[in-house]
Amino acid sequence: MNILLSGSSGFVGSALLEKLNVNKVKMLTRNTDIVDDKSYFYCKDFLSFDFKNRFHDIDVFIHCAARVHIMKDASINPIEEYREVNTAGTLNLARQAAEAGVKRFIFISSIKVNGEQTKIGSPFTAADKPNPQDPYGQSKAEAEEQLLALAKETGLEVVIIRPTLVYGAGVKANFASLMKLVAKGLPLPFGAITTNRRSLVSVYNLVDLIKICIDHPNAxxxxxxxxxxxxxxxxxxxxxxxxxxxxxxxxxxxxxFCYSLAGKITGKQDMVSRLIGSLQVDISATKKQLDWIPPYKLEDSFRMTADALLREKN
Structure with missing residues (x-):
């Protein structure tokens, strides 16, 4: 099984690369310093990339790379910039993959395709109508729709995975910042936020699912x-x-209620909503169709994340 991987230097891509047979993996990269390595192929951007018959032996393309979600996006036209990379760029890669004879295209999407928040006891499912609330989620939703249309047109096998918030060794952003505050022993004002529910996924469980999807017939x-x-x-x-x-x-x-009030005063309702609101997903269909259960317990995943953070400090 020969695999082509994009985003191999990213959080999810690098963790996936560690678990794959590297002798059978080729990677797209924007790093011109390593293009002489036969395992890497230079890709300035997804829209201009041309297969040129180089990947006739590739069986599966795993597309982890993306223009990621940015909390304070200063772009003049963010939706078009997200679309250029996450939608049009993805479709260019997938179409060329189909033309080159690649059998399967695995697209790492986002739960933001479903939306931003759920009610307790009413988790998102894969069968729900997409309801993205921001440019990032919209660009991913449009890519999903066009990929599935391409599958019908060409016979390319498309697999779409929508992770929730991903954490693990090397995680950045808010999860890492919060864990660092806990590590310092600082008092934190979250003791009353006990009735919301958030679904998380460790990078270890996500990588395991991606590996299952490489050749599972039900995917x-x-x-x-x-x-x-x-x-x-x-x-x-x-x-x-x-x-x-x-x-x-x-x-x-x-x-x-103090958080809700603070959000209204500061204009940061979205940030407060992520803190006090719920976002749950139902993965029963995933488990049934793929005969899969998350192999890493939450407690073990948190421990591995914490161990990595503590190693960084030393």
Missing amino acids: VNQVFLVSDDHDLSTADMVRQMGHALSKPAKLIPIPV
Whole structure:
């Protein structure tokens, strides 16, 4: 099984590369310093990339690379910039893959295709109508739709995976910042945020699912949601971080309505919503269709994430 991988230097792509047979993996890269390595192929951008019969021996293309979600996007026209990379660029790669005889195209999408928030007990499913709320999610949703149309047109086997928030060794952004605060033993005002529920997925479970999708017959032209199958409130998540760090979290029970009020005053309702709201996914269809269960328990994934963070400090 020969694999072509994009995004091999990213968070998910690098973790996936570690678990694949590197002798059978070729990678797209924008790093001109390593294009002489026969395992790498230079790709200035997805729209201009040309296969030129170089990948006639590739069986599966795993597309992890993307223009990622940016909290404060200063772009003049963000939707078009997301579309250029995540939609048009993805379709260019997939179409050329089909023309080159690649059998399967695995697209790492996002739960943002479903939306931003759920009600308790009403998780997102893969069968839900897409409801993206921002340019990033919209660009991913459009890519999914066009990929599935391409599958019908060409016979290319398309597999779409929508992860929730991904964490693990090397995670950045808000998850890492919060874990660092817990590691410092600082009091945190999340003690009263106990009734919301968030679905997370460790990069270890996500990578395992991607590997399953490389050749599973039931994955063809399907959309899969993925999580650790263990939802947490914000307070529980912080406590779990403390447990993993062997540093019990110090939580102050600030009433939830205070966050809503602060969000309205500061104009940061979206940020507050992610903190106090819920986003759950139902992965029962994923487990049934692929005969798969997340192999890493949430506690173990948090521990591995914490161990990596502590190694960085030393």
